[in-house]
Structure formats: C-alpha cells, structure tokens
Amino acid sequence: MxxxxxxxxxxxxxxxxxxxxxxxxxxxxxxxxxxxxxxxxxxxxxxxxxxxxxxxxxxxxxxxxxxxxxxxxxxxxxxxxxxxxxxxxxxxxxxxxxxxxxxxxxxxxxxxxxxxxxxxxxxxxxxxxxxxxxxxxxxxxxxxxxxxxxxxxxxxxxxxxxxxxxxxxxxxxxxxxxxxxxxxxxxxNQTQKLDCDEKMFFSVVKQGFGTRRKTLRNALKGMSLSEEMKADPVLDKRAEQLDVAEFVELTNKIQKSWKT
Missing domain, CATH: 3.40.50.150 (Vaccinia Virus protein VP39)
Known part of the structure; x- marks a missing residue:
C-alpha cells in the first residue's frame, strides 16, 4: 500500500x-x-x-x-x-x-x-x-x-x-x-455533577484566569461582587492558587452574595 x-x-x-x-x-x-x-x-x-x-x-x-x-x-x-x-x-x-x-x-x-x-x-x-x-x-x-x-x-x-x-x-x-x-x-473520577451552578463555575474560572497575574478581586470585577464579597480573603489569591473544590466554594459564595 x-x-x-x-x-x-x-x-x-x-x-x-x-x-x-x-x-x-x-x-x-x-x-x-x-x-x-x-x-x-x-x-x-x-x-x-x-x-x-x-x-x-x-x-x-x-x-x-x-x-x-x-x-x-x-x-x-x-x-x-x-x-x-x-x-x-x-x-x-x-x-x-x-x-x-x-x-x-x-x-x-x-x-x-x-x-x-x-x-x-x-x-x-x-x-x-x-x-x-x-x-x-x-x-x-x-x-x-x-x-x-x-x-x-x-x-x-x-x-x-x-x-x-x-x-x-x-x-x-x-x-x-x-x-x-x-x-x-x-x-x-466519581464527580457526576459539581456542587455548584456549573455554568457559573465555568464563568468564574474563565474570568479568574483572564488576568491571571491579578488577584481574584480584580479579575472578577465584572461579576458585580457585593461589598461583603469583595472583602472575602479568598479574593486576595490569584486564580492559579485555587483547586477545583476551592473554585466550587468561590462560585457558591458569589452566587449566595447576589441573593443577600
């Protein structure tokens, strides 16, 4: 051939x-x-x-x-x-x-x-x-x-x-x-569904890494964070410092802050 x-x-x-x-x-x-x-x-x-x-x-x-x-x-x-x-x-x-x-x-x-x-x-x-x-x-x-x-x-x-x-x-x-x-x-792995809104999770991750040299507080400015959320210590970190579970937790915190 x-x-x-x-x-x-x-x-x-x-x-x-x-x-x-x-x-x-x-x-x-x-x-x-x-x-x-x-x-x-x-x-x-x-x-x-x-x-x-x-x-x-x-x-x-x-x-x-x-x-x-x-x-x-x-x-x-x-x-x-x-x-x-x-x-x-x-x-x-x-x-x-x-x-x-x-x-x-x-x-x-x-x-x-x-x-x-x-x-x-x-x-x-x-x-x-x-x-x-x-x-x-x-x-x-x-x-x-x-x-x-x-x-x-x-x-x-x-x-x-x-x-x-x-x-x-x-x-x-x-x-x-x-x-x-x-x-x-x-x-x-065993994860069938993330313990958060998956669409929002993907959005948080993308925006977090969009300006990866900045802290999450700056990278996530476009997500209309509440004043209380802006003060959360996790936002002092950069996206590369969070694993999957921490991104899930962050997603839930942001979503919860919108409801309060």
Missing part, C-alpha cells in the same frame, strides 16, 4: 517509532470495564495495530480522505467502524452508544478543542490517552500553584484524574514537529 503523505494544513505528524506507539496504546486501561475505543486521527494505523491486539471494539475517525482510504484497505475487518469525519463537528452519541474511551495523537492546533469536546461528553468518555504538545500536556496535568495551571487544568480536573505519563522527542515523527510532545491519561 502506498503510504499516506502528512498534510501540513491538517497538522499531521505521523509517529514512526513503534516502541512509543506500543507504550501509548498500552497506556489505555479500560477504566470502568469499558471495551469500546475511539481513536482520533489514526493516520496510517501505527497505534491501531497495537489497539487491535488488545481486542478492543475499535472505532477510527479521521478527516483525511487519503488516510481513510488507506485504513479501509489495511483493516477490512473493521471497515464499518472507520469513520470519515471531523471529530469536532461530528455527533458521536448515536455511533458510540454507552461509555467509551478515546485515544490518539492529537493535532497540536486543535488538541484543546478536542478536550473541550471530551468535557461535553464526560458522561460517556471514561478515559482518554492522548499525545499533545508537551507544554499543553503539562498544563493539563499541573496542580494548583504551578505556573502551568490554567483554565483547561481546572475544567478537566473537575471530572478526570490526570497523569502525565511520558515525554516524546520530535525525531520520532514524520515530519518532526518543532516542539516536544507529552502523553497524558485522563481517567473519569
């Missing part, structure tokens, strides 16, 4: 190191007994080969027509589960019934968007193993108080336990990216 040519406009960097591919594939644990897996951007199937060894019920999604043709030719046994689509636009609920895991070497330019979509489908997605730009991977896995800790860290850590697994150098890709990569694992 003729190899697929990596396409710059799709952000394709094909992993060519089989040892690393095997490590990524084997990092998927089947959390909560899930056996259904969706691989995003399989390219020429470097991860797929190892995933098929594990007997997962494997689905592949790729936006690249050339990759889809290659994959259909390479894996005739799963051709009905090879989907040509844009993951960000496709509704997978009717296809991936019940719970499932996600794995992939995510294109760097849309990795955050992919993870925001994972959040939207958190009741179905029990586990994610993915390779991202190293800085993004570190940010997502970072605890509070770290300079890398940010909006996506809080949002994802609210519903997933996150582990930074290992780093990957540029030379194991074709073409080599200009950055290092990192592999992380997200495992769905």
């Amino acid at each position: 003729q190899k697929v040519k990596p396409k710059k406009h799709l952000g394709q960097h094909f992993l060519i190191d089989l040892g690393i591919a095997e490590n990524i594939a084997h990092s998927l644990t089947g959390h909560q007994g899930v056996k259904k897996v969706l691989e995003i951007g399989p390219g020429m199937g470097v991860l797929t080969d190892f995933l098929l060894e594990k007997q997962w019920e494997l689905f592949l999604v790729d936006i690249d027509k050339e990759s889809i043709a290659y994959l259909n030719n390479k894996y005739p046994q799963i051709t009905e589960r090879i989907i040509e689509a844009d993951f960000l636009r496709k509704d997978f609920a009717p296809i991936m019934e019940g719970q499932y895991a996600i794995i992939g070497n995510f294109p760097y330019n849309i990795s955050s968007q992919i993870l925001f979509k994972v959040l939207e489908n958190k009741d179905q997605v029990t586990e994610v193993v993915c390779m991202l730009q190293k800085e993004v991977a570190q940010r997502i896995a970072s605890p509070k108080g770290n300079k890398d800790y940010g909006i996506l860290s809080v949002f994802l850590q609210a519903f997933y336990d996150i582990e930074y697994l290992f780093s990957v150098p540029p030379e194991v890709f074709n073409p080599p990216p200009r950055v290092n990569s990192g592999v992380i694992r997200l495992t769905r």
Whole structure:
C-alpha cells in the first residue's frame, strides 16, 4: 500500500517509532470495564495495530480522505467502524452508544478543542490517552500553584484524574514537529455533577484566569461582587492558587452574595 503523505494544513505528524506507539496504546486501561475505543486521527494505523491486539471494539475517525482510504484497505475487518469525519463537528452519541474511551495523537492546533469536546461528553468518555504538545500536556496535568495551571487544568480536573505519563522527542515523527510532545491519561473520577451552578463555575474560572497575574478581586470585577464579597480573603489569591473544590466554594459564595 502506498503510504499516506502528512498534510501540513491538517497538522499531521505521523509517529514512526513503534516502541512509543506500543507504550501509548498500552497506556489505555479500560477504566470502568469499558471495551469500546475511539481513536482520533489514526493516520496510517501505527497505534491501531497495537489497539487491535488488545481486542478492543475499535472505532477510527479521521478527516483525511487519503488516510481513510488507506485504513479501509489495511483493516477490512473493521471497515464499518472507520469513520470519515471531523471529530469536532461530528455527533458521536448515536455511533458510540454507552461509555467509551478515546485515544490518539492529537493535532497540536486543535488538541484543546478536542478536550473541550471530551468535557461535553464526560458522561460517556471514561478515559482518554492522548499525545499533545508537551507544554499543553503539562498544563493539563499541573496542580494548583504551578505556573502551568490554567483554565483547561481546572475544567478537566473537575471530572478526570490526570497523569502525565511520558515525554516524546520530535525525531520520532514524520515530519518532526518543532516542539516536544507529552502523553497524558485522563481517567473519569466519581464527580457526576459539581456542587455548584456549573455554568457559573465555568464563568468564574474563565474570568479568574483572564488576568491571571491579578488577584481574584480584580479579575472578577465584572461579576458585580457585593461589598461583603469583595472583602472575602479568598479574593486576595490569584486564580492559579485555587483547586477545583476551592473554585466550587468561590462560585457558591458569589452566587449566595447576589441573593443577600
């Protein structure tokens, strides 16, 4: 079979190191007994080969027509589960019934968007193993108080336990990216719903990190804080100093202050 040519406009960097591919594939644990897996951007199937060894019920999604043709030719046994689509636009609920895991070497330019979509489908997605730009991977896995800790860290850590697994150098890709990569694992935690208004929680986190060098008192000025709320010592902190539980508590305090 003729190899697929990596396409710059799709952000394709094909992993060519089989040892690393095997490590990524084997990092998927089947959390909560899930056996259904969706691989995003399989390219020429470097991860797929190892995933098929594990007997997962494997689905592949790729936006690249050339990759889809290659994959259909390479894996005739799963051709009905090879989907040509844009993951960000496709509704997978009717296809991936019940719970499932996600794995992939995510294109760097849309990795955050992919993870925001994972959040939207958190009741179905029990586990994610993915390779991202190293800085993004570190940010997502970072605890509070770290300079890398940010909006996506809080949002994802609210519903997933996150582990930074290992780093990957540029030379194991074709073409080599200009950055290092990192592999992380997200495992769905026990939180079904936050103990606060979730829409407001997301708003507080976004505004809190909007001017991250400022204290929360300044960052949250646009939220019409009461005088009593403005005096709360928690607002002396910066957003990066609060974990998920503390953001939940802050959200509830702000909402309560509006009612008094």
